[in-house]
Amino acid sequence: MKAILVLEDGSYFEGRAFGYSGEKFGEVVFNTSITGYQEILTDPSYKGQIVCMTYPHIGNYGVNSEDIEFAHPQVEGFVVRELSPLVSNWRAEEDLDSYLEKYKITGIEGVDTRELTRKIRIKGAMRGGISSVDLNPKSLLERVLQSPQMVGRNLACEVSCTQPYYFQEEGEVEIAVWDCGVKKSILQMLAKNNCRVKVYPVHSSGEDILKDKPQGLLVSNGPGDPAAVIHVITELKKLLGKLPIFGICLGHQILGLALGGKTYKLKFGHHGGNHPVKDLNTGKIDITAQNHGFCVDPDSISDCCQITHINLYDKTLEGFRHKKMPIMAVQYHPEAGPGPNDAKHIFKEFVDMVKNNA
């Protein structure tokens, strides 16, 4: 079956449909990870986005029930050059095509994904739509232009849990996780570092969290524009200085905003598993997993915070620590999933910060 991908600049790509036959809209971004499509598909941070994989062969190792960041895929649509005709891996339980169909994710294959990637790099991230039901680029473009812009979009509320729950009930330190769309790997890393992990929905208030007397708080990753997650920013302000706080990705941005900083949108974001991040204290470089379209302006927080990490690709902010309060944040994904494990030590640093605070 044919499918078409239309971008808001009017350009379009024809290809074959796979997964769910239908029509989906979202911001089109590219991810340069060669492996890890399953983690990418299920990462709640991709809510509202259509992901294009730059590596041409996708689906080679199928899908399994272990390598997921959420119970089901979160992306709006999926763009690949070539879907594998066969699955080859000892852990594979299903092929990608039927997996996406099951979860109603529309895919398009046979696209010159490099051309698409270059287009996004040069023009910036754009809204787009994939359709296997309307193959007319003009009418599809109209609907693309009606779809929401990423800037100003609060998507965290769409992917957060709705009730608090324990991810891990045993542990040395009690950590609260403010779920803006948290990845399973983050929770697993906390658990691995011997934390008792309780997850709170995005709409929780500061008091909701404080009353359980957690020893530390992690503000999670998540989709959308951080500046739109006003509720969390407001509530978080109340918690500053009251307990150690760690922000990851969207959590990093929200923390920055809560500390009085500013965020801005990157041209096409960072989505991949090969970005070098330098720890400015040690000089060490970690190769990191990245997935964000917004960024904290380092100048806007430099009064109260020390810049701890920068991205060596474009010198953007990758991490900070508050000069006085036990607050730390990283823009990248130390939990990997997918991507390198280089930065997993960050979780221990957070746990140590929590312990030292006691």
Next chain:
Amino acid sequence: MPKRTDIRKILIIGSGPIVIGQACEFDYSGTQACKALRQEGFEIVLLNSNPATIMTDPEFADRTYIEPITVEVLDRILEREKPDAILPTLGGQTALNVAVKAHDEGVLKRHKVKLIGANEEAIRKAEDRELFKKAMEKIGLEVPRSDKAYTLKEARAIVERLGFPVIIRPSFTLGGTGGGIAYNWEEFDEIAQRGLSLSMINEILIEESVIGWKEFELEVMRDLKDNVVIICSIENFDPMGIHTGDSITVAPAQTLTDKEYQRMRDAAIACIREIGVETGGSNIQFAVNPEDGRMVIIEMNPRVSRSSALASKATGFPIAKIAAKLAVGYTLDEIPNDITKKTPASFEPVIDYCVVKIPRWAFEKFPQADSTLTTQMKSVGEVMAIGRTFKEALQKGLRSLEIGRSGLGYDGKETERSVSDEELRKKLIIPNGDRIFYIKEALRRGMDIDEIYELTRVDKWFLAQINQIVIFAEELRQKYSYNLFSQKGEGPPYEVLYKAKQYGFSDRQLAHILGKDEDEIRRWREDKNLQCVYKLVDTCAAEFEAYTPYYYSTYERENEARHTKKKKIAILGGGPNRIGQGIEFDYCCVHAVFALRELGYETIMINSNPETVSTDYDTADKLYFEPLTKEDVLNIIHQERPEGIIVQFGGQTPLNLSVPLREAGVNILGTSADSIDRAEDRRRFKQLLEKLDIHQPPNGTATNLEEAKRIAHEIGYPVLLRPSYVLGGRAMEIVYDDEDLERFMKYAVQASEEHPVLIDKYLEDSIEVDVDMIADGRIQIIGGVMEHIEEAGVHSGDSAMVLPPYSLPDEIVDKIKQYTIAMARELNIVGLMNVQYAVKEDTIYVLEVNPRASRTIPFVSKAIGVPLAKLAAKIMAGERLKTLGFTKEVDPGYIAVKESVFPFNRFPGVDIILGPEMKSTGEVMGIDTDFGKAYLKSQIAAGQNLPTQGQVFVSVKNKDKRKIVFIAKRLKDLGFSLVATSGTAKVLKKHGVSVRTIYKIQEGRPNVLDLMKNREIQLIINTPSGKVSREHEVKIRSHAVQYGIPIVTTIPGAQATVNALESLLGEQFSVKSLQEYHREMKGVDYARVTRGRNDSA
């Protein structure tokens, strides 16, 4: 961390001659290192015995020592140069081994010099299997269960514990030499014994078999601040049990989930840290059990390798260059990524295409060799191809191999179609170089993927990809073949053709499938505007803008090729290394690029060999990593529209394209097509020689057996026979009688009107001479005259050569020069020309004229201090010799010897006798003031461990018996004792030479084999007794190779060896750099000739 300031002068060790397992990838890495470190202001001293390398060009180092790579030589260089550090990690196993040995012998300590990159401890930890295993266990990584042995008895005890099959790996050898897989005791004993003798420390490792597991490699880099990055992941198409050098390999890894990949990545990082490779690149191999994912680490190379060259070309990340910079103290984040300019080298390249490497074997040269693929590497070269998909890359790779195939079958060359089902299964089970074609054939016959997987253990993902190719081709044939339906019209619709191209089908394959010819398919495509596009290799999957024009073709929507307005010249490279076509031609191509860049041209390099300097993205202005076929080259020409194209420098591969390219209207630079035809067409060439009054051996051309016989009788036996359509000595043979002739005509070739057999009188016992000459259409200058040591009849690529001639009288040499110039003038040569002569009883015969760069160009250039290939390229672009400053032949004033290096140690049981068919893989150069010393150096460099005392075994054919007497006497005088079999002994005794007589092999024991095994023979002189060597002679010769006993198989070789022994026993030989030799040479202003240093040096 900035550059180290405690180091000023660095010695880089190269890898020596090209052998199986060590090819021109180390010229690529060494050249990069020299360039990078000189740019940083370090003084570079270089040691490498291989003159055909770019790195040994005098402008790449401050001092270049073309000397044998031994501890003794290293010691002397250290004495003279007093460098601060040695960088041993860029010259393959050879450099590592000599560095470790020098350390062990206290040489490094004595000269207060340190190893940088990897120190001796790290090298040992990586290379010593026991230490490696301990180190890996310490960091919690699994290795296959194993144990090491020093005797056969110990070895057998280990097998009792592990059970069959087992893998045997000797420690400290090249590319797995002597290793193997044993399924039973008989095989085990043979492999174990060989391994024990080949190991530098008589040690073998016996290992649990992980045969059939998936094999992966990671290329890892580390800096002094302990930052580690993975440059590339590689998945082997062929499972464990086949040496990675003999495997089709694919980048990136295809069948690992991210979790599994990251686990491997973590393991690789832990490994490089634990081994302690301080800086630079390492290659780490893993095996993964496809059933349950159990991962074991197989080995680690603490240096750049063949795989790192591949990874560099596959990703655009120059591993060797970065490794060199890391070795002198830089950290990864301080080094910019050349391709993106804005981002640092501290990242992990990602690719948005698929890369396939396919090995090139040369079994056709060694018919007796066992062509089964094992853990011991047998291939002589490789190609790499890039496509957006595996299918496309695989098909491009297969048509790059220079084996006459146009892709994965469907090309009219499908011998795999004619095997029985039973035979086919065997071909799938037993790994062989053509297995990929048999897999395709099995799928075509409908065998299912699961079954093929069981037989081959090739991952099903790959099999499914191949199956897509097969299904598509069959459909195409059924629906659109003109043979089937004799349709009229335009051929298959656009979408179908487009898909075919996306699947990597060449026009030739499509022509075959559709029953059309190649040009017709091309016209269809052009009519439908179905053209390939070019995409960039950019290290980052388009995330950043790339500034380096490194392209591959594919069929997609967007074309990224950039238009430039400069004058352009395209240079066609040589394709995969194989015997007869090696690094020498890449050297010439690189020189052509340098020369044309100096003249201000935009240079476009086209090549498919990832090991080379020519495919370094900063060699030419633009690099097209593409197959060298008519279709692929024309596509590039169509895209770039260069003013001209150079086919003279890349050897046979580009030459084969000159006719079709010319017909397509491409401007081929240099000597005119008509002149080339006059030199190559037998009839026209004969006329030319008659006109110039130059002799040629009597000859004729036959199209059938009767004719051949008639000609042979006319000119008299022995005659040299060869098919007209192959070069490099393929299927060439000397025959002595009708019986031989009949056999040759019946089995070796199929003569026809189109492909006649050429018959030449074989000039027995004549001296062969090679001449390289350069001309600009006005003047002709001799580059060098080389006298072969072995008699005519031994392929010129296999002979040792001496420049200038050491035994020919001056009048003869002068006449040879006159002939050469006369022919060059008559042919109006513009560029290079090589002539081969035979001199017999003062008559000079022309054997061959080749109006192009020859294999000897690098050697001659280094001997005379004039870069001939570079000058020739400039001439082809319109310059004159006079303005270039080369107007007079150079007499170097010293002796330069080129010796060939053979792969016989890889092919046990193969006879090592030299003949008209070329068998060597590489060459070395020995330079000194007299012949004996220079020859000695060449022998040491080639790995002949010439003895200073002991016993020499002499056994020669009747014809040689008189000539051996004098040689034997000289050996006696030098203090050697002699051993001979009855015939030779009798002659020697008659002439008063005392000799111990021993049994011939068939007579009884002890015979020579016993003495060899007991290490009682230090040198063997054995000339073959007849055309067809007797079995026991072959045994002696192949045993000599196995036991590392120097062996000489010709009388002239024996004479030269005696000269060398005299030098060896005389004063210690001295070392001297090429720059010093050239400075002392009269009459050449090297600087003027090279027009200053080239910009990239």
